[in-house]
Amino acid sequence: MVSTQRKAVALISGGLDSLLAAKAVMEQGVHVEGINFYTGFCVEGHTHAIRKKDKAKPKRNNALWVAEQLGIKLHIVDVIEEYKDIVINPSHGYGAHMNPCLDCKGFMVKKAHQWIDEHGFDFIITGEVIGQRPMSQRKDTMPVIARESGAGDLLVRPLCAQHLPPTLPEQEGWLDREKLFDFSGRTRKPQMALAEKYGFEDYAQPAGGCCFLTDEHYSKKFVDLWDARGERKYELDDIMLLKVGRHIRPRKHFKIIISREEGENNFLSGYRKMFASLKTTSHAGPLALLDGELTDDDIELAARIVARYSQGRSAEKVELEFTGKDGVSRLMEVVPMPPSQVQEDWHI
Amino acid sequence: MSHYTLDAKRMMCPMPVIKTQDRVAELQVDDTLEVICTDPGALNDIPAWCRINGHEVVGSKEENGEVIITVKVGEE
Numbered sequence: 001m002v003s004t005q006r007k008a009v010a011l012i013s014g015g016l017d018s019l020l021a022a023k024a025v026m027e028q029g030v031h032v033e034g035i036n037f038y039t040g041f042c043v044e045g046h047t048h049a050i051r052k053k054d055k056a057k058p059k060r061n062n063a064l065w066v067a068e069q070l071g072i073k074l075h076i077v078d079v080i081e082e083y084k085d086i087v088i089n090p091s092h093g094y095g096a097h098m099n100p101c102l103d104c105k106g107f108m109v110k111k112a113h114q115w116i117d118e119h120g121f122d123f124i125i126t127g128e129v130i131g132q133r134p135m136s137q138r139k140d141t142m143p144v145i146a147r148e149s150g151a152g153d154l155l156v157r158p159l160c161a162q163h164l165p166p167t168l169p170e171q172e173g174w175l176d177r178e179k180l181f182d183f184s185g186r187t188r189k190p191q192m193a194l195a196e197k198y199g200f201e202d203y204a205q206p207a208g209g210c211c212f213l214t215d216e217h218y219s220k221k222f223v224d225l226w227d228a229r230g231e232r233k234y235e236l237d238d239i240m241l242l243k244v245g246r247h248i249r250p251r252k253h254f255k256i257i258i259s260r261e262e263g264e265n266n267f268l269s270g271y272r273k274m275f276a277s278l279k280t281t282s283h284a285g286p287l288a289l290l291d292g293e294l295t296d297d298d299i300e301l302a303a304r305i306v307a308r309y310s311q312g313r314s315a316e317k318v319e320l321e322f323t324g325k326d327g328v329s330r331l332m333e334v335v336p337m338p339p340s341q342v343q344e345d346w347h348i
Numbered sequence: 349m350s351h352y353t354l355d356a357k358r359m360m361c362p363m364p365v366i367k368t369q370d371r372v373a374e375l376q377v378d379d380t381l382e383v384i385c386t387d388p389g390a391l392n393d394i395p396a397w398c399r400i401n402g403h404e405v406v407g408s409k410e411e412n413g414e415v416i417i418t419v420k421v422g423e424e
Contacts (some may be wrong), residue, residue, distance in 0.1 A: 038362055061362055061389070064396040073401055078366045240360060266413075270358045270386065 006174045007031045008156070009116055010125040011108055012074060013210045014062025016203045017127030017159060020194050022070055024158040025125050028175055032125065034074040035115060036063040037108050039083040040236050041212045062204040069200065079111060080236055087213070088232045092144075097219035099211060101133060102141055109149035116154070123154045123169045130160045131185040139163070159183045159191070212243065221247055224348045228252065228292070237274065241289070244268065247348040248305060254292025255348065256302050258309050272323065278306045281331065282319035285310025300334060307336035349378040357414065361389040365397050368419060372403060375421045380406065385415045394419065 010022035012034035026032045067074035086107050090100030105128070112124045128137050128145075142164065146155045153168040161170070161180035169175040183190045195203060212218040221242045226232050228249070241257060244264050249255040256278075259265040265287045268277075275289040276299075288306040290299070299322055307318035313336050323329040354371050356364035364385045371381055383394060388410070394417045395405045407418035 036362075038366060042362075061365070061393045061396065063362075064365070064393055064400065067400050068396055071400075074397070076362055076366050076369060076397075078363070 005029065005031050006123070006169070007033070007121040008123045008125050008169075009033055009035050009075075009112055009119075009121050010072075011112055011127070012036050012063045012066050013127070014064075014066055014204055015127070015210060016188075016191050016195060016200075017129060017132075018125075019066045019069065019127070019200065019203060020191055020198070021125050021127040021158045022066075022072065023198050023200075024180060024194075025156070025175065026070065026072075028179060030174065032070070032072050033121075034063070034067045034070070034072050035112055036074060036076045037079045037083075037111060038076060039104075039211070040080045040239050041083075041087075043210050043212055066203075075115070077111065077115075079107075082111075083107070084234065087234075095134065095214065097214060097216055098222050099213040099219070101214075102144065104211070106145045106148045109145055109151050109155055113149055113151040113154065122174065123156055123167070124151055125156050125158060127159060128157045129183045129185075129191075130163050156180075212239075218242060221348050224249065224255075228255065237271070241268075241271070241291075245289075246309070248342070248346045249348055250301055250305060250343075250346045251292075251298060254290060254294050254298055254302070256305060257289040257291065258306060259286040259288070273327070274325070276325050277323050278303055279321050279323075280307060280310040280312060280318055281321050282317075282333075283307075283310045283312030283315065285312065285318075285320075300332070303332055303334045304337040305342060307334055308339060308342060310336070312336060313339075349376070349380070351380045351382070353382045353384065356383055356385045356390070358386055361387050361393050364390045365393045368394055369397065369401075372419065372421055377421055377423055379421045381419045381421065382407075383417045383419065385417070386413060388415055390415050390417060398422075 008025055008030050010018060010032050012018045022032050064074055086100055086103045090103040092102040095101050116124060130139050146152055156167045156169055158180045160183050162182035163184060166177060170177045225238060244267055246258040246260055247255055259268050268287050268289055271289055275291060278288045286309050290302055303320050310318055312318035317333050318336050319331055319333050321329050322332055354367055356367050364383060364387060368383050398405050398419055402422040402424050404420040404422055405417060406420045409416050
């Protein structure tokens with residue numbers, strides 16, 4: 001009798017749990033490939049690396065790195081457009097911030113389910129652990145993900161499988177349930193012990209998950225974006241810019257994005273054709289993008305604020321170059337705003 | 349075998365990897381694809397993606413703020 005090697009796709013975030021979950025299934029002789037969904041909100045080393053001070057940190061994509069450690073292929077899927085509906089209209093609501101974790105996990109498992117149908121794979125693996133996350137990884141919500149994604153009993157959570165009803169791969173004997181695990185709760189000790197057993201010494205342990213929407217400060221800027229525009233919409237450039245610079249909204253109808261160092265300067269300069277901008281010329285200073293429709297008075301106000309963050313903050317006058325969205329530039333001279341006049345509630 | 353170019357400028361990783369992945373899927377074995385990026389992270393990620401998916405990086409350079417990586421398509 002010829003036995004067919006079963007094939008599974010593992011959702012790979014780049015963290016430890018998905019690494020271990022995939023490995024546990026590979027250990028049972030299953031062919032595993034990885035899948036990673038790029039939503040635009042993913043926390044990547046590169047985003048942090050925009051800032052020069054972080055340049056010593058390795059610029060690696062953890063999902064790719066995990067796949068390489070496992071020796072498996074990784075399929076990275078751009079879901080930016082489809083994901084908007086999850087962020088804008090989450091049927092299960094948001095978590096502590098703007099994170100729609102339950103809808104997000106359901107969406108990703110649904111996409112993986114479509115993928116296995118299209119590619120002739122047998123089942124799906126995730127690194128979920130009961131009780132680890134307050135929204136998506138609870139005993140009562142894990143069946144919701146399996147049901148709403150359509151994956152049903154093709155969804156295997158190897159790290160906590162023994163706490164859950166047997167899935168089809170377990171019932172069919174493709175996986176030995178006894179060799180899967182019974183992890184639960186927020187403790188990381190069982191995962192660390194398993195990592196050691198498998199010989200993984202270096203792995204990513206993101207403190208706040210792998211998504212910017214779980215971050216309080218990022219979420220605040222995201223909500224501000226919607227409030228200012230009067231509609232719940234976004235484009236990729238919008239959400240990328242929320243990751244960079246100092247965001248100051250001195251008036252409801254415009255905000256200033258001020259770079260904090262050279263790396264952010266370089267990044268923001270790529271947007272100078274999309275936004276009006278200010279750059280100090282008499283003193284070293286930041287590049288600032290102006291988001292909104294600005295009057296001459298607004299530009300003057302913005303220039304005074306930008307000058308405050310330049311080397312000329314104590315000078316009587318600072319010269320800046322203002323460039324409109326039309327690409328036309330002009331020089332202007334302003335008195336830097338004293339720090340005490342940059343109101344606390346302007347900072348987003 | 350043919351040579352192609354891919355403009356991935358101003359994209360932050362992993363977008364240059366995704367664009368490379370999708371373009372390579374359309375090419376033939378031994379074709380080469382020159383990917384032009386501005387995110388220096390691509391210097392790590394595109395080679396990593398090539399290693400795990402059976403392709404080869406045959407050239408890599410940085411000039412004028414751009415990172416240019418040439419990928420030779422392998423047998424997947």
